[in-house]
Structure formats: structure tokens, C-alpha cells
Amino acid sequence: MTNLTDQEVVDRLTSFRQYIHDGQRVPHKPLLVLLALGHLEREGTSAISWSLAEQQLADLISEFGPPSRTGRPQSAAYPFTRLRRDGIWTLDRDVPDDNLGPLRDSDVTGRLGSELEAALRERPSLISAAARRLVEAQFPMTVAPDVLSAVGLDPEYTLGLTSDVTDQALRRRRSSAWRQAVLDAWDRQCAFCGYDGQLGGAIVGIEAAHVRWFNLGGPDVPDNGLALCALHHKLLDRGALGLDVGYRIQVSNAFSARTDTGKVVYELHGRELRARPGTALPKPEYVHWHTTQVFKGLALTA
Known part of the structure; x- marks a missing residue:
């Protein structure tokens, strides 16, 4: 004992x-x-x-x-x-x-x-x-x-x-309104690929993603969020996807795929984020944090 x-x-x-x-x-x-x-x-x-x-x-x-x-x-x-x-x-x-x-x-x-x-x-x-x-x-x-x-x-x-x-460890609580605000700001579709699936009028597979992770100091503010499909949210958080200073999507050279379906991710490389008028793009300091703290390796060459 x-x-x-x-x-x-x-x-x-x-x-x-x-x-x-x-x-x-x-x-x-x-x-x-x-x-x-x-x-x-x-x-x-x-x-x-x-x-x-x-x-x-x-x-x-x-x-x-x-x-x-x-x-x-x-x-x-x-x-x-x-x-x-x-x-x-x-x-x-x-x-x-x-x-x-x-x-x-x-x-x-x-x-x-x-x-x-x-x-x-x-x-x-x-x-x-x-x-x-x-x-x-x-x-x-x-x-x-x-x-x-x-x-x-x-x-x-x-x-x-x-x-x-x-x-008792969960002292910082997420904003209950932040998720919906981010999804609405990006027209309830993936900011990377445009996926906007719904089931009976409810969105399916679209998530609010923090650019700087919430549990490592990332705030629940509009310019720290992107609406992403579940796949691209996962790839962002694993460092396979990121953004450059010009808000162009970056694909890591550490990411690889063998099938045509997987290789579709390569096609995101260099694509510019296109937000609707009034939607805040991620703040440069949050993009920099993700690039230096999460993004794996170097970006693909053009």
C-alpha cells in the first residue's frame, strides 16, 4: 500500500x-x-x-x-x-x-x-x-x-x-460560441478543399480548427480559426499541411501518398485561402507558431 x-x-x-x-x-x-x-x-x-x-x-x-x-x-x-x-x-x-x-x-x-x-x-x-x-x-x-x-x-x-x-486539470474552458462563429465565417465549408457536406440540413465532417493549438496558448478568437473538413483538420494538426506568409496552403515534403485519392492532397499545395468578405484570415503570429512548432519538414517545391 x-x-x-x-x-x-x-x-x-x-x-x-x-x-x-x-x-x-x-x-x-x-x-x-x-x-x-x-x-x-x-x-x-x-x-x-x-x-x-x-x-x-x-x-x-x-x-x-x-x-x-x-x-x-x-x-x-x-x-x-x-x-x-x-x-x-x-x-x-x-x-x-x-x-x-x-x-x-x-x-x-x-x-x-x-x-x-x-x-x-x-x-x-x-x-x-x-x-x-x-x-x-x-x-x-x-x-x-x-x-x-x-x-x-x-x-x-x-x-x-x-x-x-x-x-480538475481542464482549467481553461473553450468558448461555446467560437466553433459556430468560425464555421459561419467560412460559410460552413472547408477553407482548404471546399467540402460542405450536410445531412438533413446539418453540417457533417466540418470542424473549427485552431491554427495555434488551444491547449498551448491559442485563443478562441476568429483570427485563430479555420473551418476545415475532418481530414484536413487532422493533417493541419499533424503538420502535413500549413500556411505560408501569403496565406497559401503548404504541403509538407514529409507527407506521401500512393493512390490517386491520397495524392489529391498534393494539389492543395500553393492554393491561396479565399475568405469571404469580412472573414478574418489567421493572424500572422498564429501562422508563424504553427509553421515553427507543428509543420513537418519543408514544404513541397512548386
Whole structure:
């Protein structure tokens, strides 16, 4: 038995320090915690050897983290060594921060703190509670299920979970009027492809998308929103689509498709947003945030 309450367990797993530089989002530590939670749920232990974590964590950072400013893969050693400073992660050997050599030479193993792991074993629902809070704080809901699947957690169960422990984390509430205002401003059709499907007079598959993610400081204002079909909303939030300073749609060179249907996305590249009179285009600072924090790789060449 542990003396930690449910709230204390979830708070400790989700309240660690995150590196911030020039507004750059750094979800590296949250991704490591999520990886450990998924491992604990599947294997009964959160222990992860560096030989396993190096590639798995690097892949998660590459797929769900911000684009690399150097063009080189971002090292998994940063979260693997530095998370121990937050009191929730331990290594079985004392190695320097960020140093790959000692991690590889000794195949160091990391794991959640013993008290935390014991509490999670006693109360397995806290694994999902902590995972839900982490993904809701770090990613939009278009991306959260993909993150959870990638770390081996069930998105449907985790995101469907409701409890006082998780709900207390949702301090910022979305504007109930913002979604409809954005859809109306863009004539209830996708700003990228023009799709405007309806069923019995109700729109189907058109969503209000934040350019700067809501959970990372993006406000519910008209010039931070676009009406997009569900596919293009997802591709925007995953960094496959973006905008340039001239409000032309950009397709990432990291995106690929094999079929004619998939290749239709390529045809969006260079297309200019055409808003109706009076509709606010996304504010340049929000477009810049998306370009530097979300958009993957370089844009396709014309």
C-alpha cells in the first residue's frame, strides 16, 4: 500500500518541469512518461532499457514533437536523463545528462519512481487518468488518439474516462460560441478543399480548427480559426499541411501518398485561402507558431 492519494499520483505524473525556449513546445518528457505508462499497463512494469527507449522515444519525438531546427533527429537522451530531476523517474546507474555514450555502454534502465509505480499497480485506472491529462495538455484532440495508440494505450478508453482527478486539470474552458462563429465565417465549408457536406440540413465532417493549438496558448478568437473538413483538420494538426506568409496552403515534403485519392492532397499545395468578405484570415503570429512548432519538414517545391 502507498500513502499517495489519486490526485497526488496524477499531479506528480503530470506536473514536472518542461524546457521552454523562445516559445518552442517540448513534449519530450510527457512522451517519455506516456511511454512508461503504456509499458506499465502492458508489461506490469514501467522499466524501460535504453536500448529499447532510444528508438521508441526518438520515433515518438520525431512524429509528435516540433520540427527539428537543425534537421537532425532530436535525441531521446534529454528526457531519459533529465526527467529524474523531477522526482518521478529513476535510472539504475548514475550517468551524465544528455550523454549517449554511458547510456549505450551500460544499457541503462529507467523507470517511474517506486512509490508512484506501486500506486499505479494498486489503482490501474490512474494510468489512464494521468495519460489523459498529459495528452490533453500537450496535443489537440485530433492528435491525442494517435499519441496514445503509439505508446500502447487504448485511446477510446483513456479519452472516454471521466473522473474528478482528470477533470480538475481542464482549467481553461473553450468558448461555446467560437466553433459556430468560425464555421459561419467560412460559410460552413472547408477553407482548404471546399467540402460542405450536410445531412438533413446539418453540417457533417466540418470542424473549427485552431491554427495555434488551444491547449498551448491559442485563443478562441476568429483570427485563430479555420473551418476545415475532418481530414484536413487532422493533417493541419499533424503538420502535413500549413500556411505560408501569403496565406497559401503548404504541403509538407514529409507527407506521401500512393493512390490517386491520397495524392489529391498534393494539389492543395500553393492554393491561396479565399475568405469571404469580412472573414478574418489567421493572424500572422498564429501562422508563424504553427509553421515553427507543428509543420513537418519543408514544404513541397512548386
